[in-house]
Amino acid sequence: QQQVKQSPQSLIVQKGGISIINCAYENTAFDYFPWYQQFPGKGPALLIAIRPDVSEKKEGRFTISFNKSAKQFSLHIMDSQPGDSATYFCAASNDRGGSYIPTFGRGTSLIVHP
Amino acid sequence: DAGVIQSPRHEVTEMGQEVTLRCKPISGHDYLFWYRQTMMRGLELLIYFNNNVPIDDSGMPEDRFSAKMPNASFSTLKIQPSEPRDSAVYFCASSLAGPQTSGSWTDTQYFGPGTRLTVL
Numbered sequence: 012q013q014q015v016k017q018s019p020q021s022l023i024v025q026k027g028g029i030s031i032i033n034c035a036y037e038n039t040a041f042d043y044f045p046w047y048q049q050f051p052g053k054g055p056a057l058l059i060a061i062r063p064d065v066s067e068k069k070e071g072r073f074t075i076s077f078n079k080s081a082k083q084f085s086l087h088i089m090d091s092q093p094g095d096s097a098t099y100f101c102a103a104s105n106d107r108g109g110s111y112i113p114t115f116g117r118g119t120s121l122i123v124h125p
Numbered sequence: 126d127a128g129v130i131q132s133p134r135h136e137v138t139e140m141g142q143e144v145t146l147r148c149k150p151i152s153g154h155d156y157l158f159w160y161r162q163t164m165m166r167g168l169e170l171l172i173y174f175n176n177n178v179p180i181d182d183s184g185m186p187e188d189r190f191s192a193k194m195p196n197a198s199f200s201t202l203k204i205q206p207s208e209p210r211d212s213a214v215y216f217c218a219s220s221l222a223g224p225q226t227s228g229s230w231t232d233t234q235y236f237g238p239g240t241r242l243t244v245l
Contacts (some may be wrong), residue, residue, distance in 0.1 A: 043232065054129070054216050054236025055168070100168060104232050111156070111222030111232035112181075117167035 014038055015103050017116030024123050030088040032119045034101035037082065041103035044084050045113060046075065049098040058099070059086075091123045129237035131217050137243045143205040146240045149198055150219030158234060159192055159202050160216040168216075174200065207244045214239045 016035045024030045034044075045060035061068040061075040061084065068075045074087040088095055098120050102113035130149040138144055150157050158173040172182040174194045182192070189208070194200040204211055216239045222232040 043230075045233065047234075052238070054218070054239055055234075056236065057233050060233075106230045106232075111220070111230065112170075112173065113232055113234065115168050115170075 014114045015101060015116045017101050017119060019119060020117065021120045022122070024091045024121065026091065026093060026123055026125050028091050028123075030086075030091045030095065030121055030123070032086045032099055032101070032121070033083065034085065034103075034116050035081075035083045036103045036114075038103070038105075038114075039082070040105045041114075043104050043106075043113075044075070044077065045102050045104075046073075046086050047100040047102065047115075049100065049118075051097075055098075055100055088121075091121075093123045093125050096121055096123050129217055129219055129235055131215075131237035131240050133240060134238060135241045135243075137245065138207055139245050140208055141206040142244075143203065144207045144211075144242060144244075146202040146215050146217075146242070148200045148202070148217030148237060150200070150217070151221075151235055152198065154219035154221045154235070155197075156220040156222050156234075157194060157200050158216075158218040158220070159200070160218065160236075162214045162216060162239070171202070204242075207242075209244045212242055212244050214241050216240075 046058045047055035048058040049055040059070050059073050063079050072089045077084045098118045100118045101116040104113040132147045159171040161169045171184045172192045177194045192202045216236050218234040218236040220234045
């Protein structure tokens with residue numbers, strides 16, 4: 012059972028454009044939503060994360076938008092650059108039961124053309 | 126810290142052979158995870174340990190796969206016998222998850238560079 016659904020699977024954007032990746036979750040117990048970025052030949056690394064007490068979090072050109080009622084969250088990359096070309100994973104987790112294990116989405120391969 | 130260390134970085138083997146992947150987590154981290162990444166299935170959690178104890182191995186595809194963590198600084202993932210469908214990139218990740226002094230909590234995972242396994 013896929014608890015975190017991510018779309019699109021792949022995305023091609025022109026330099027300077029906005030990249031948008033969407034995720035939806037089912038488990039209402041999730042209360043922490045990180046995004047990981049993976050460059051070719053590397054392991055994923057934490058990019059940005061949000062907790063449900065806010066609807067938006069911005070770090071530089073990266074913004075997470077969170078809609079608790081719709082159980083959806085998205086990553087926006089403003090002014091996308093070729094260096095942003097990578098695979099992006101959304102994830103969701105909670106700390107209930109003393110377990111701190113994120114559930115990952117399937118990933119989105121982003122290509123930013125110069 | 127050097128981060129999570131995995132070896133080998135690349136492994137090419139023939140079907141039926143035993144494969145052992147190795148991982149050294151970040152010092153002090155109490156969680157260790159093994160993942161498999163393929164184009165078809167994305168990032169799959171195979172097994173994870175907490176304080177060297179296997180907690181959940183429900184993601185291990187079959188009995189050919191086994192994992193051990195004999196101490197806090199070393200873990201292995203073994204495939205015996207290997208099959209072509211095991212070809213994938215295998216990641217090890219570690220985490221110092223749990224409550225933080227700020228009153229919040231985190232489960233940030235730190236991934237190694239991965240081992241690209243090819244089974245011919």
